[in-house]
Amino acid sequence: MPGTVKKVCAVVGIGPGNGAALARRFAADGYAVALLSRSDGASAALAQELPGAKAFRCDVGDAASVAAAFAAVRESLGDVDVVAYNAGSGIFGGLHDVTAADFEAAWRVNALGLFLVAKEVVPAMSAKGSGAIVVIGATASVRGTARSTAFASAKGAQRLLCQSLARQFGPEGIHVALIVLDGIVDLPKTRQRLPDKPDDFFVKPAAVAEVAAALVQQDRSAWTFEADVRPFGEKW
Amino acid sequence: MPGTVKKVCAVVGIGPGNGAALARRFAADGYAVALLSRSDGASAALAQELPGAKAFRCDVGDAASVAAAFAAVRESLGDVDVVAYNAGSGIFGGLHDVTAADFEAAWRVNALGLFLVAKEVVPAMSAKGSGAIVVIGATASVRGTARSTAFASAKGAQRLLCQSLARQFGPEGIHVALIVLDGIVDLPKTRQRLPDKPDDFFVKPAAVAEVAAALVQQDRSAWTFEADVRPFGEKW
Amino acid sequence: MPGTVKKVCAVVGIGPGNGAALARRFAADGYAVALLSRSDGASAALAQELPGAKAFRCDVGDAASVAAAFAAVRESLGDVDVVAYNAGSGIFGGLHDVTAADFEAAWRVNALGLFLVAKEVVPAMSAKGSGAIVVIGATASVRGTARSTAFASAKGAQRLLCQSLARQFGPEGIHVALIVLDGIVDLPKTRQRLPDKPDDFFVKPAAVAEVAAALVQQDRSAWTFEADVRPFGEKW
Amino acid sequence: MPGTVKKVCAVVGIGPGNGAALARRFAADGYAVALLSRSDGASAALAQELPGAKAFRCDVGDAASVAAAFAAVRESLGDVDVVAYNAGSGIFGGLHDVTAADFEAAWRVNALGLFLVAKEVVPAMSAKGSGAIVVIGATASVRGTARSTAFASAKGAQRLLCQSLARQFGPEGIHVALIVLDGIVDLPKTRQRLPDKPDDFFVKPAAVAEVAAALVQQDRSAWTFEADVRPFGEKW
Numbered sequence: 001m002p003g004t005v006k007k008v009c010a011v012v013g014i015g016p017g018n019g020a021a022l023a024r025r026f027a028a029d030g031y032a033v034a035l036l037s038r039s040d041g042a043s044a045a046l047a048q049e050l051p052g053a054k055a056f057r058c059d060v061g062d063a064a065s066v067a068a069a070f071a072a073v074r075e076s077l078g079d080v081d082v083v084a085y086n087a088g089s090g091i092f093g094g095l096h097d098v099t100a101a102d103f104e105a106a107w108r109v110n111a112l113g114l115f116l117v118a119k120e121v122v123p124a125m126s127a128k129g130s131g132a133i134v135v136i137g138a139t140a141s142v143r144g145t146a147r148s149t150a151f152a153s154a155k156g157a158q159r160l161l162c163q164s165l166a167r168q169f170g171p172e173g174i175h176v177a178l179i180v181l182d183g184i185v186d187l188p189k190t191r192q193r194l195p196d197k198p199d200d201f202f203v204k205p206a207a208v209a210e211v212a213a214a215l216v217q218q219d220r221s222a223w224t225f226e227a228d229v230r231p232f233g234e235k236w
Numbered sequence: 237m238p239g240t241v242k243k244v245c246a247v248v249g250i251g252p253g254n255g256a257a258l259a260r261r262f263a264a265d266g267y268a269v270a271l272l273s274r275s276d277g278a279s280a281a282l283a284q285e286l287p288g289a290k291a292f293r294c295d296v297g298d299a300a301s302v303a304a305a306f307a308a309v310r311e312s313l314g315d316v317d318v319v320a321y322n323a324g325s326g327i328f329g330g331l332h333d334v335t336a337a338d339f340e341a342a343w344r345v346n347a348l349g350l351f352l353v354a355k356e357v358v359p360a361m362s363a364k365g366s367g368a369i370v371v372i373g374a375t376a377s378v379r380g381t382a383r384s385t386a387f388a389s390a391k392g393a394q395r396l397l398c399q400s401l402a403r404q405f406g407p408e409g410i411h412v413a414l415i416v417l418d419g420i421v422d423l424p425k426t427r428q429r430l431p432d433k434p435d436d437f438f439v440k441p442a443a444v445a446e447v448a449a450a451l452v453q454q455d456r457s458a459w460t461f462e463a464d465v466r467p468f469g470e471k472w
Numbered sequence: 473m474p475g476t477v478k479k480v481c482a483v484v485g486i487g488p489g490n491g492a493a494l495a496r497r498f499a500a501d502g503y504a505v506a507l508l509s510r511s512d513g514a515s516a517a518l519a520q521e522l523p524g525a526k527a528f529r530c531d532v533g534d535a536a537s538v539a540a541a542f543a544a545v546r547e548s549l550g551d552v553d554v555v556a557y558n559a560g561s562g563i564f565g566g567l568h569d570v571t572a573a574d575f576e577a578a579w580r581v582n583a584l585g586l587f588l589v590a591k592e593v594v595p596a597m598s599a600k601g602s603g604a605i606v607v608i609g610a611t612a613s614v615r616g617t618a619r620s621t622a623f624a625s626a627k628g629a630q631r632l633l634c635q636s637l638a639r640q641f642g643p644e645g646i647h648v649a650l651i652v653l654d655g656i657v658d659l660p661k662t663r664q665r666l667p668d669k670p671d672d673f674f675v676k677p678a679a680v681a682e683v684a685a686a687l688v689q690q691d692r693s694a695w696t697f698e699a700d701v702r703p704f705g706e707k708w
Numbered sequence: 709m710p711g712t713v714k715k716v717c718a719v720v721g722i723g724p725g726n727g728a729a730l731a732r733r734f735a736a737d738g739y740a741v742a743l744l745s746r747s748d749g750a751s752a753a754l755a756q757e758l759p760g761a762k763a764f765r766c767d768v769g770d771a772a773s774v775a776a777a778f779a780a781v782r783e784s785l786g787d788v789d790v791v792a793y794n795a796g797s798g799i800f801g802g803l804h805d806v807t808a809a810d811f812e813a814a815w816r817v818n819a820l821g822l823f824l825v826a827k828e829v830v831p832a833m834s835a836k837g838s839g840a841i842v843v844i845g846a847t848a849s850v851r852g853t854a855r856s857t858a859f860a861s862a863k864g865a866q867r868l869l870c871q872s873l874a875r876q877f878g879p880e881g882i883h884v885a886l887i888v889l890d891g892i893v894d895l896p897k898t899r900q901r902l903p904d905k906p907d908d909f910f911v912k913p914a915a916v917a918e919v920a921a922a923l924v925q926q927d928r929s930a931w932t933f934e935a936d937v938r939p940f941g942e943k944w
Contacts (some may be wrong), residue, residue: 046910063336094404095354097296100299103351111389115339118331144399153347153397160392164378168330171941186929200929207930214922220940221894221908222915227935233930351480407705422693436693443694450686456704457658457672458679463699468692535808566876567826572771575823579815583861590803616871623867625819634850634866639800707877 006032006052008077010070012060012117013087014043017135017185021205022084025213027053031082034073036060058086060113061105070120079124082216085135087113088158098150106150111157118165122174129173131215135162136208139182166225175223177215179207181200182230200233242268242288244313248296248353249323250279252420253374257441258320259448263289267318270309274298296323296349297341306356315360318452321371323349323396327386334386334403342386347393354401358410365409368452371398387455402461410472411459413451417444418466437468478504478524482542482551483625484532484589485559486515489657490608493677494556497685503554506545508532532559532585533577542592551596554688557607560630563622570622578622583629590637594646598697601645605689607634609678611654638697647695648689653680654702664683714740714760718778718783720768721795722751725893726844729913730792735761739790743780744768760900768795768821769813771830777853778828787832790924793843795821796866799858806858814858819865826873830882837881843870844916847890874933883931885923889916890938908941 008033011023019035020042027050029035035043036058043055054076060067073080088110091102114135125131141159144152159178166176184190186202194201211229218224230236245267247259255271256278256326265271268471271279272294279291290312294305309316324346327338350371361367377395380388395414402412420426430437447465454460466472481503483495491507492514499505499522507515510528515527530541538685545552560582563574586607597603611632616624631650638648656662658674666673683701690696702708717739719731727743728750735741735758743751744766751763762784766777781788796818799810822843833839849867852860874884892898894910902909919937923926926932938944 063244083422095351095358095401100348100352100355103348107347107393111343111393112336112339115331115385115389115898116336119336122331140396144396144401144403146404148395149351149400149404151394152400153351156396157343157347157389158392160376160380161385161389164382164385164388165331165380167380167944168382171846173940176938184931190900202929204927204929207927210927211930211932219915219918220913221912222919222937223940224919224935224937227932229930229932232881232931236875340505344566373580382598403708411704419693438693440691446691447694447696455676455679455682457655457676458683459631459704460683460699460701463696465694465696468645468647468695472639567823567830567873572820572824572827574818578710579819579865583815583865584808584811586863587803587857588808591808594803612868616868616873616875618872618876621823621869621872621876624872625823625865628868629815629819629861629865632848632852633857633861636860637803637855639852640854640857665809 006030007081008073008079009032009033009082010036010073010080010117011083011084011086011119012036012058012113013085014046016042017187017205019086019210020046021209022086022212023050023053025209026082026204027051029213031215032077034077034080034218036069036073060116061108063116066116066120070117077094079128080121081125081131083117083121083133084212085114085117085133088136088138088155090138092147093149094146095149103150103153106154107157110154111161114158114161122169125174125223126169126172131174132177133165133174134215135176135178136212137178137180139180141178141180163225170223173220175216175218175220177224178226179208179211179215180226180228182228182236183234201231203229203231242266243317244268244270244309244315245318245320246270246272246309246316246353246357247320247322248272248294248349249321250282252278253423253441254444255322256282257445258322258448259286259289260429261442261445262318262320263287265449268313272305272309272315281444293351296352297344299352302349302352302356306353310314315364316357317367319353319357319369319370319379320448321350321353324372324374324391326374329385330382331385339386339389342390343393346390347397350394350397358405361410362405362408368411368413369401370448371412371414372448373414373415373416377414377416391455393406399461406459409456411452411454411456413460415444415447416462416464418464418472419470437467439465439467478502479553480545480551481554481556482506482545482552482589482593483556483558484507484517484530486510486586489659489677490680491520491558493681494558494684495522497678497681498554498556499523502687504549506549506552508545510542519539532588533580535588538585538588541664551600552593553597553603555589555605556684557586557589557594557605559588559629560608560610562610564619565621566618567621575622575625578626578630581632582622582626585599586630586633594641597646597661598641598644600638603645603689604647604649605637606687607648607650608650608684609650611652613650613652614653642695645692647688647690647692649696650698651680651683651687652700654708655702655706673703675701675703677686714738715789716740716742716781716787717790717792718742718744718781718788718825718829719792719794720744720766720821721859722754724750725895726806726916727794728754728937729917730794730920731761733917734790734792735870737758737921740785741786742785742939744777744781757901768824769816771824773830778825787836789833789839790828791825791829791841792920793825795839796844796846796863798846800855801857802925803857811858814862815865818862819869822866822869830877833882834877834880838880839881840883840885841873841922842923843884843886844920845886845888847888849886849888871933878931881928883924883926883928885932886934887916887919887923888934888936890936890944891942907932909939911937911939
């Protein structure tokens, strides 16, 4: 166990959007950041950029991979104080467009992965009597639509898992919170797909990270479980 | 394809409670009832009792089993007009009590199974422009608690899948509905576990089946997606 | 007190749509129907048409009027067994379009009126240990939009009043239920306003009345509090 | 119109708990704080304590009083940039305990008052293209119980009014948000009523004010409409 005095934040699911913004934000807030992602691309570059950050390979839908990644995190950075769970692919399509394999894959990344990660981090948090798990949800967390057969089901599974965890571990000092993100994140690929939308249309990843950081900083006499987040002009 | 003139109702998940009651009710309403369950026990006896009913082995969490069972249903009874989806085991316990295998098993029975069944029955319903899928949910469909880590996540996955299906296929004349059952079903085993509770404490399976039948009979100008159901004395 | 053996249903809010359909349906189900409305027009004609029905003037937003109307109902028909609460004007518009008087008027009809009616009918229902109050809500019961400043606030007030009543009086055998009507009711005036919509677009009042009647008939081991209702093709 | 450069925050509903904490917090954040309350007691003392703060008499349930108070605020401090709406009495009791006058009074303070205040402050906010209205709700905002006949109905009216305002004015740059406070606020009177509860049981007003301040500071690409707040040990 290293002699680090920094608190540790594990950001699970690193991409160019929310994952990177969460990592930057928690690094700026003084955390040693563990960057967990399936591939090395984005997280290796981030690990270079952020002092004290380290990248770890992790396929959240695979129990052995999660166990190995968190063992490595503990070994090199120490016990995890904060998890920002950002893993969550969006497979869109109706019943006929989605295979059983797609349906399962969505659930693995969004729900099973969170379950496995919670198994890894909760014991040390309970022992300390503090910790936080902030999960990035989506409108699909609370609403199934004709085109979100797999995604909404997976996000619905994730949301009620979050509620169960929040109710079970709140009294032990662990803050579990869900951000229900209602809007399109500002990313190179979403800009390309929606070239006519103004800047104001998009959710800025740094703003999402700010919401996550504010949740982690809440006094424990006033914890939020669920907060929706959307751009000011969003129709909802 | 048989020359039957009876409409076909597939009851998925046969036990001594809601499954049997749903089968009896739809048989009484004139349906040829397909009894799908993992084991033969309860469904074989019911198949004897109910005229025109037939039992089929089906493990709803297994794609091949679902495909085989519904092929057999179509072969012997014809296309399915109504599904009453009652499969749904209740694995209770907090994060530390539930294994990843338990967590997955709950999802397979409650969510993946419904997805696979929908894949089987929706095409013929769409072709006819009518059909119904009524799903038996639970309080855990809308609320995760400290002791429902696996069950609530699975039921949450099921609920938003139902919503997606309802929104996608309503316009094609397929009525997808969810009954959110808030209470303890009257069964030999629940009576044994709660010997001091009065009759009034329990949900009667025949009354749940009545709610399901009423949903199926709704005029398509006034369809209910979600209806909660609880005993009159239930604290909620 | 008359020697009537018929059960009594008070339909509050009589118009050409749901009010008339509820009255017809409960009359067909064998109830002596009290038709309560602010003006005499529709209810006088209905009282002629339906055997055993009687019209009563009632301004639900006015305590004295409600007290007088229900005293008259009790005097001529007996204690009320079922209330179908259909009063509820729809004042639409944003903040700048709606006056404080509009805002208050919407609340009086939708929320205060239900409170006053409950005060009148609950004591006899409690004494009998049975009774039902079915309330016709709207999408605005669960969702405020830019154009429903007054209406959604009034319907939100009504919905949580319904919940309070359901929780308080369920254990006494009184079934309080809310129908969340999501769609445009089929009426001469809505047809005129939307001449291009097909028949399928509209909610048929008789179908809404059927849902209300089914709620009233539910076995008390399986009561629904809230049921949404919409035409099969409705986008939601 | 004064030459003030400070932004103006109107705290509506000043008591020893959340109202005072909101005032202190927004004063600390650099706002000129207008303290609006029915009686002078708490707000006069606060106005002394907080630099730039001023007390105003306002009965939020009375249109003329609201108009006069906000005219005075504008006259002495300038246009309002932020409203923290904390007015909201809690009349508890079941249907038989609550009079029609109680039922109306609860609605006036919680719902009509917010409507009247919005009428006063929105035009200037729209003109600037920015502003915030943060409302202090309660569990009763989303749930009616046997003992909250009047309070839940009033809070339900308030919540859907908030939603309507949020949807209408978000696109104009006005952030309307609702804090759903689930817990007992730490006050002399609640401590006296619950002498055996530990410190941890109570919601700290300063922590609620922190949540409100964080909402006001959110980047407009990531606005929260609704955030629940409860002490970490709260059973929910």
